[in-house]
Amino acid sequence: MAVISFDRVGVTYADAERPTLDDISFELPEGDLCLVIGATGTGKSTLLGAINGLVPHFTGGTLTGRVLVDGRDTAQNRPRDLADVVGYVGQDPLRGFVTDTVEDEIAYGMEQLGIAPTAMRKRVEETLDLMGIADLRRRPLTELSGGQQQRVAIAAVLAAQPRILVLDEPTSALDPTAAQDVLAAIGTLVHDVGLTVVLAEHRLERVMQAADSVLWLRGDGSALHGPPGAVLAQSTITPPLAALAREVGWAEVPLSVRLARRRAQAQGLRPAAVSPATVPTEPVALSARGVEVRYGDLVAVNGVDLELAEGTVTSLLGRNGAGKSSLLWALQGALSCSGAIEVRGQDPRRLGAAEARRLVTLVPQTAVDLLYLPSVGAECAQADAESDAEPGTAAALLAELGVDLPPERDPRDLSEGQRLALVLAIQLAARPPVLLLDEPTRGLDYRAKAELRRIVTDLAARGEAVLISTHDVEFAAATSTRTVLMADGEVIADGTTTEVLTSSPAYAPQMAKVFAPVEVLTPDDVARGLS
């Protein structure tokens, strides 16, 4: 019995040239975990919204065909009427929170459904235990970490006891450990509670092994629904295991490291280890000694020594809250800290903001905060003025980065990848020798990440020292030559990426796990090692 069925569904938004979803038909049986994949802008969120009626009731647009959820037609039922059947968690859980403490948030949905207070009390306790957040019950929501917020958001919709759970990118903003927590919780819901889960995700590495089926949105409005191995083999979305399958010619993508490892061993695949790269340490572009950042009595960065050499790409890994962002902001000089920082013989903290960005430039986590003008052209011109650069410098940089944006486009309408490229061009207009990137891969699909990798590699080849703070181990493995690992405000490992990543169980990329103990990091390494 299908609990969700799409029958020739199409969605067209007002003033869109073509439908976002076109003639999509599939059925999901009860208790399945379906993974929705696709590049940015292919309509993943639209598809998820169509399940609980947010599309078109809330977002507008025209829906053709029929969506049946637990036998109810979403055309006749508003999202609020489906709240007892479908639990929906949006991309940023913090923004969807209505109340301000964990317990109240979990009760909110039930209050709206008019559930009796005694039953509500019992369900809140059960839900707290099910998601393992009982110790957080009285905490304010804004004080929780990202992984905790995500689990509270899931708990909040679960309390209404829906049959279907819809999750839009639940792990994209989380560090590997927190993401694992959330995915484990989702696994429990599918296996023990028997919930039907529909989940959209950009980073498939960890999720795909739990999927019963995959729905791939091709980008032209059509979709392919089928068993994960087969769909992934066809799709243009290439998580490392899919790339590996393509390299070695497997018809079906192994869904987990374990499967891949067994298959590789059965076939006797044994790539040669990558030649140990030596990371240049000279000439030094940035040198920091004993950097310490405090927020009140909290020491966020505790005496970090770091030297970045020209022409190198370094990744900075660590848990949420390990002090990565604070370190980047401190190195830029925008955050007061103790210790010594030197770039080209000058301390960015002692200079004004305009001079500091000529030494070190930072692209923050929410890159869009830097943009405030109505068009790409205006932003570029403003960047030239801010950097005292020749008019056209930023626009030329944007072209150099290989991103072609019409000057009259509104920056707010760009995709995440294009917006990041624009911010990069603006920040690089000052020609700084050091570039710091804070979580640049957030919200980027595999193609955009490959593009960013190319840009960063090009910049390093021009002599730029690049430091990237990221949760994306696969991106770090493919992009950087040196890796710094932070925990609790301190640097706990610093070495070549191969060395640091292959020796850490939490941060090892999938290829390293498949071919351990051979030290390979990416499917490219494997291909090179096999030939």
Place this chain on the structure above:
Amino acid sequence: MHPWAWWCWAIGIGIAVSGTTNPLLLALIATAMVVVVMLRRSEAPWARSVRAYLILALFVIGMRLFFRILLGGSTGETVLFTLPQIPLPEWAAGITLGGPVTAEAITGTLYEAFRLAVMLLCVGAANALANPRQALRSVPAALYEASVAVVIALSVAPQLIESIARVRRARRLRGDSTATLRALGTIAMPVLADAIDRSLALAAGMEARGFGRTRGLPTAGTLPVMLISSAAATLGVFLLLGSPFWQTGAWLLVLGMIGGGLGLRAAGARLRVTTYRPLPWRFTETLIAASGVLAAVLVLGVGWLDPDTMSPALVVLLDPLALSPSTDPLQWPTLTLPMLLVVALVLAPLPLTRPRRAATVESTRNDTRVRLLRAQAEPEPTWR
């Protein structure tokens, strides 16, 4: 403790205070009020508001006194000092600046100002003792939507502040550290865009979780009942306070309040939202609310008595005139038995409630504080 019990207690005492100008009684009530607040408030941010109310109360007293002295026109015989009188033009007739300042006028003003200050303190005490969120949660169902709006505003405000801090910091990365009005505009743009995004996400979240689903059609006739009742109550208050027809006024007020209550009930019946962990209204709550009401009844009742028609023994015991001691001629205020009772009623919550446990806040080492990137020693820019 139910927040409305605290409010009822505080408002009752406020009404009692409005019926007296006796500085001894006022001082005792104020002290008792502050003692209750200090011993029974929680660690929450709003619990610290009583300090602000104290400052406001002192400010009120200071202002009244200042204008009394400045504007002159004092009556009474005991001249304390004389300010030079400034002659005013013809059109300002009736107003004098400066002139003799008498002890009688000063005392009268002080009594009046003190009464107002203690009434303010009552509101402050209720603010400090009652949890505003819980108070909003237990409004009548008919006012549910309004309370939701207030609760959301309370949650969104800190997010907006965070958003402003983040954007301002990001602006520095573009080399723009000036704090001009133009810069303010450039910050407003991303912050507003962010606020709109947030609101949409919140609205989507509320919709997806069933907000507005348990609504029926409003009961017919609710609107006229509410309109007529509130008009009657307003007229009643007017007649009660400002005219000799206070009996008619009281009846209208009572009828209006009953009608309003019924109307709210009818309007709330269409809403079937339930409340998680509703605060119980126990006997203790009734006692605390009653102590406030009783204090009001006591003071107003004694003040209403006419000493001329009472037996001399009762007059000595109750002494209605002591509630508003004469200031012309000056007279030393006295305390009577009913006043001590009122003070006891103000202190009544102390034996009825237990002190709140200090809230233990677990250490929060996570990315939230780092995400805010609140630098310690960063100078605040000044807008010019």
